[in-house]
Amino acid sequence: MAITFSDIFKVLFALILPPLGVFLEVGCTKDLLINILLTLLGYIPGIIHAFYIIIKH
Known part of the structure; x- marks a missing residue:
């Protein structure tokens, strides 16, 4: 799988605010909700x- 230029920005956004990186990758789906919950429980699990979501898609 090739890494595109936009993936670099998604990874940077995922470091700053993990749900934003997920939203840019998959939109408003169950993965976004899971990531929001993980980020609220702990910043590192959200990252x-x-x-995982960015690399998987």
Whole structure:
């Protein structure tokens, strides 16, 4: 899988605000809700989930 230029920005946004990175990748789906909950429970789990979603799609 090739990494595009926009993926770099999504990763940067995922570091700053994980739900924003997920929203840019998949839109308003259940993955966004999961990421919001993980970010509220702990910042690091939200970042890990955001990276997973960005790399998976």
